[in-house]
Amino acid sequence: MFITFEGIEGTGKTTQIKKLTAFLEEIGHIVEVTLEPGGSRIGKELRKILLNMDSTDITGQCELFLYLADRAQHVGQVIKPAVDAGKIIISDRFADSTIVYQGYGRGLDPKLLRELNDVAVSGNWPDLTILLDIEPEIGLKRAMTRNLQENKMQAEGRFEAESLEFHTRVREGYLTWAALNNDRIVVVNADQTPDEIFEEIKAKVVERIKGDYVTNG
Numbered sequence: 001m002f003i004t005f006e007g008i009e010g011t012g013k014t015t016q017i018k019k020l021t022a023f024l025e026e027i028g029h030i031v032e033v034t035l036e037p038g039g040s041r042i043g044k045e046l047r048k049i050l051l052n053m054d055s056t057d058i059t060g061q062c063e064l065f066l067y068l069a070d071r072a073q074h075v076g077q078v079i080k081p082a083v084d085a086g087k088i089i090i091s092d093r094f095a096d097s098t099i100v101y102q103g104y105g106r107g108l109d110p111k112l113l114r115e116l117n118d119v120a121v122s123g124n125w126p127d128l129t130i131l132l133d134i135e136p137e138i139g140l141k142r143a144m145t146r147n148l149q150e151n152k153m154q155a156e157g158r159f160e161a162e163s164l165e166f167h168t169r170v171r172e173g174y175l176t177w178a179a180l181n182n183d184r185i186v187v188v189n190a191d192q193t194p195d196e197i198f199e200e201i202k203a204k205v206v207e208r209i210k211g212d213y214v215t216n217g
C-alpha cells in the first residue's frame with residue numbers, strides 16, 4: 001500500500017508520519033518512509049538544486065522537469081519495489097505537490113501536469129493521500145522557525161521564501177485538487193494538537209486498510 005502526505009510548509013507532516021509509522025508497525029505492518037524531492041540517490045542531488053536559495057535562475061519549466069525526474073526515479077527505485085514487497089510505503093509529498101505548487105502556485109496548467117505526472121508515476125498513484133490543511137500564516141511561521149533552528153534556511157529555504165500570496169494560492173489549490181479527487185485525498189485540519197490530528201489520520205488509514213483487505217482478500 002502506498003500512502004502520501006501533502007500540505008503547505010509547516011503543517012506537521014513529519015510528526016504525523018512518525019506517529020503513523022509507529023502505529024502501523026505496532027499492528028504488524030512493514031513500513032518504509034520516504035520523501036520528495038530526494039527519495040533516491042539521484043533525487044538527493046536534484047533536491048539540492050531544487051531547494052537551495054541560490055537557484056534563483058531556475059526557470060519554471062526546468063523546476064517542473066526536475067521534480068518529475070526525481071519522481072520517476074523515486075517510483076522505479078523505491079516506491080514500486082516496496083509496494084511489490086507488500087510493505088506500506090509512506091511518502092512525505094508526491095505527485096500532488098507538482099500539480100499544486102507548479103500548477104495552482106506557479107500558474108502551469110493542472111491538467112497538463114496531471115498528464116506529465118502520469119508518465120512519471122507510471123501507474124503508481126497513491127492508494128490514500130492525507131492533506132494536512134492549515135492557514136498559510138501559521139504554517140509559514142512554523143516552517144521558518146524550524147529552518148532557522150536547524151540552520152537550513154540557505155540549503156532548503158527557497159519555497160519558504162516565497163510570498164504569502166504564493167502560499168495562499170498553494171493552500172487553496174490543494175483544497176480544490178482534493179475536492180476533485182475526494183476518492184483518494186482526505187483533508188485533515190492541521191490546526192489542532194498533534195494527537196488530535198493523528199486520531200483523524202489513524203481512522204482514515206485503518207478504514208483504507210480494511211477496504212484493501214476486502215478488495216484483495
Ligand code: TMP
Pocket residue numbers: 009036037051067093094095096097098099101102159160
Ligand atoms: P519540504 O521537503 O520542506 O516539504 O520541501 C519541498 C519543497 O518543494 C516544498 O516547498 C514544496 C516543493 N515541491 C514542489 O514545488 N513540487 C513538487 O513536486 C514537490 C515534490 C515539492
